[in-house]
Amino acid sequence: MPRERADDYDDKTKAILDSAAALFARAGYPNAKMEDIAKACGASKSMLYHYFATKDDILFAMLEEHLASLLKAIEQSFNEVADPQERLRSFIEIYVQQSAHARRRHMVTMNDLRFLPKARQVPLLALERKVISSAAELLNSLNPQLEAFAYKPYALMLIGMLNWTETWYRANGVIKSKELCDRIARLFLRGFLPD
Amino acid sequence: MPRERADDYDDKTKAILDSAAALFARAGYPNAKMEDIAKACGASKSMLYHYFATKDDILFAMLEEHLASLLKAIEQSFNEVADPQERLRSFIEIYVQQSAHARRRHMVTMNDLRFLPKARQVPLLALERKVISSAAELLNSLNPQLEAFAYKPYALMLIGMLNWTETWYRANGVIKSKELCDRIARLFLRGFLPD
């Protein structure tokens, strides 16, 4: 009789991904050792290979999970909010008010996706493109007067600004996350000049 | 009689940095092999070690050179242009209209600085902070009415948007670089909404 899959199989998978995310975010994917991931979640290196066949599989699972949940959060907010300006605010909040958990994964997505083999990047890049399309759609409803080709560049400017925020914004600093969201939304909608 | 330092010592140093920049930008610093850098500039690996004592020294020299020249270009444009709005446009142009040469180095700076030992990051992070301060100063002259602490966050939003541009913008696409600069400057100054 084959042994049953351990009851806490999913818990352990999550624990591995959490430890790995912290290490990848700190040291970068290529510098993070399988040995270190194992130690960080109180497991042996061999144990890791029971859950993930390769190091790349850990990174891939992490990024796919993160991008799918980001996309789901965006779609959900679009369903709940109808007003375009409120939708933008909500889109910004999803990026800025991320938990430390999601923030680490977001950094890893931005920094380390390129270390996967090209073929494994494909489905992840497709998810990223969906996020960009959502933003472009949102911008279209905010200002329908532009030429069609211009929405994606504007979406990329917005998302670039938001992605970069992860590198410098700390929620425990002088600026509360609500205030940062307000400022970003206002900057994007009304610009930087005084009225 | 000691041999003279080769006449083309500086040329070779530049050739090494160019090959390394291309490789680092494509594969990432940790994946780029000294062997590959050597091959790319028609040299032997040992020759590399004559010009740079370690792989980290190559990355450090590249980033320092790039950040110093970025800073110099910014300072020069500030000296040549007095009007704040024109200064912003000029700041944006420095980022967007970079040569392929500088663009690769900029990508490497954004992606691979973290792979240097902490101590070697210090002087480079200081240069980055100067770039941010220049931008904050510029924004202050554009809109002096804000609270003092707000300029740096706005500078980081601008620079984030500009840094991200490197990841998606191709000068040979539908949008000419002049048009992109105009759109970014207008977005930042006037916002996204129609007048």
Add this chain to the structure above:
DNA sequence: CCTACCGATCGGTAGG
């Protein structure tokens, strides 16, 4: 004792 290189190889490390 210096600089400018080459061919060969060592010591240590990493994923598996």
Add this chain to the structure above:
DNA sequence: CCTACCGATCGGTAGG
């Protein structure tokens, strides 16, 4: 689940 270990690789070095 552990220790031992492999095949491959890579940054850096030694002799000439």
